[in-house]
Amino acid sequence: METKLRIALQKKGRLNEDSMKLLKEAGIKFNVGSGKLVASSPNFPIEVLFLRDDDIPQTVADDVADIGIVGENEMAEKGFDLNIVKRLGFSKCRLSLAIPKADEYTGLDYFKDKKVATSYPVILEKFFKEQNINAEIHEIAGSVEIAPGIGLADAIFDIVSSGSTLVANRLKEVKVVMKSEALLVSGSGLSAEKQALLDEMLFRINSVMAANSNKYILMNVPNDKVEEIVKILPGMKSPTVLPLAEKGWSSVHSVIQEKKFWEIIGQLKALGAEGLLVVPIEKMIL
Ligand SMILES: Nc1ncnc2c1ncn2[C@@H]1O[C@H](COP(=O)(O)OP(=O)(O)OP(=O)(O)O)[C@@H](O)[C@H]1O
Ligand SMILES: O=P(O)(O)OC[C@H]1O[C@H](OP(=O)(O)OP(=O)(O)O)[C@H](O)[C@@H]1O
Ligand SMILES: [Mg+2]
Incomplete structure (x- = not known):
């Protein structure tokens, strides 16, 4: 089989x-x-x-x-x-302690002898123990943010991402306990056979993830600026420089991390780069 x-x-x-x-x-x-x-x-x-x-x-x-x-x-x-x-x-998020917006937060001592609702009792218990906080942990399966408003608990410990669920329930985040993805x-x-299948899958996942975080960029550059522009562009090995049909101009191609692109776009334009194109990459084999 x-x-x-x-x-x-x-x-x-x-x-x-x-x-x-x-x-x-x-x-x-x-x-x-x-x-x-x-x-x-x-x-x-x-x-x-x-x-x-x-x-x-x-x-x-x-x-x-x-x-x-x-x-x-x-x-x-x-x-x-x-x-x-x-x-x-x-699925990047964090697990945080949050309290009613109107309450004054005095530090972790705030939680002493308080009742805290959460779906993550093990993580919270460990954290309180490390911090020497004696609090009551009340486990609920979901809709944790509702707890303080209905008198079920004084505070909560739950997942936060944009923070909009906290705001909608008049709560404020006071302590990030762990980050998650x-x-x-x-x-x-x-088994060796299964490990080989996992390695193959991982190779593909790495190619997809590398492609998703990088972009292929192309731009027209006056020849006397090519050297300076190439210096600020990374590229998988080094950027490609091709002559344009119009004399005195080159086309410069490179692969760059999307976040890096936003950092250097101003420099590229200041150096005279024109007609910038940013193209998604489907797979990237490093
Ligand atoms: N708002 C969010 N933003 C980003 N990641 C989140 C967010 N909410 C949850 N996650 C992450 O996604 C995981 C699954 O969240 P989800 O809300 O689907 O869980 P669930 O309701 O417990 O689902 P299940 O029915 O499978 O038990 C969480 O454990 C967390 O790692
Ligand atoms: O900070 P935010 O961006 O508002 O996200 C946080 C909310 O997202 C999750 O719930 P979800 O919407 O997945 O519903 P669930 O409780 O049914 O899992 C989590 O339990 C928080 O309530
Ligand atoms: Mg679940």
Whole structure:
């Protein structure tokens, strides 16, 4: 029987869409039917288990799935010792303590003898213990931000991203306890065959992630400025310089991290670069 890698993904929610998109961009297709909780791929030896995110760490730790995509926060809460194969850079958020907006915050002592609602009791208990804070932790499964407003708790400890849920519920973030992003994780021992499949998948994921964070840029540059412009452009090896049909001008091409591009755009224009084009890259093999 053909060896297949088993991956646990979130069935629906904040991680699902980006996890599926990553695999699709890595060229892995799925036969997903509505309500189907196990899916196979017609073009890669992989099987997907669609689970609640809470169950992903244990499923991987028990070797029921070989790998999984899960939030760092959920892995920390469940406490299983999994290998981080790759930080995936999406579903970025933080776990924070928040209190009613109108309250004065006096530092962590604020939480002494207070009741704090959370879906992450393990992480919070550990944090309070380290900080020597004696507080009551009240576990709830969701809609945590509602708790202070309805008298269920004095404060909360929950996921924050844009902060708009806190604002909408008249709360303010006072302490970031941990930062989180989606992780590709694996269990303890993969067979050599499965490891080879994971390596292949990882090679593709790395190409996709490199391509997504870089752009191919082209610009027209007066010949006497080419040298200076080339100096500030990175490029995979070095920028490409081609003559334009119009005398005295060159076309300069380069690959650059998107955030770097925004940093140097002003310099490029000041040096006389014109007609800048920024083009997405589909795959990038380094
Ligand atoms: N607002 C957000 N911005 C960015 N990432 C987030 C946000 N909310 C949650 N996440 C990340 O996505 C993960 C899944 O969030 P989601 O809200 O879908 O979980 P859930 O409601 O527990 O889902 P499930 O039904 O699978 O148990 C979280 O553990 C966290 O890592
Ligand atoms: O800071 P923000 O950008 O407002 O995001 C934070 C909110 O996002 C998550 O909930 P989600 O919307 O996923 O709903 P859920 O509680 O059903 O998981 C999280 O539990 C927070 O409530
Ligand atoms: Mg969950």
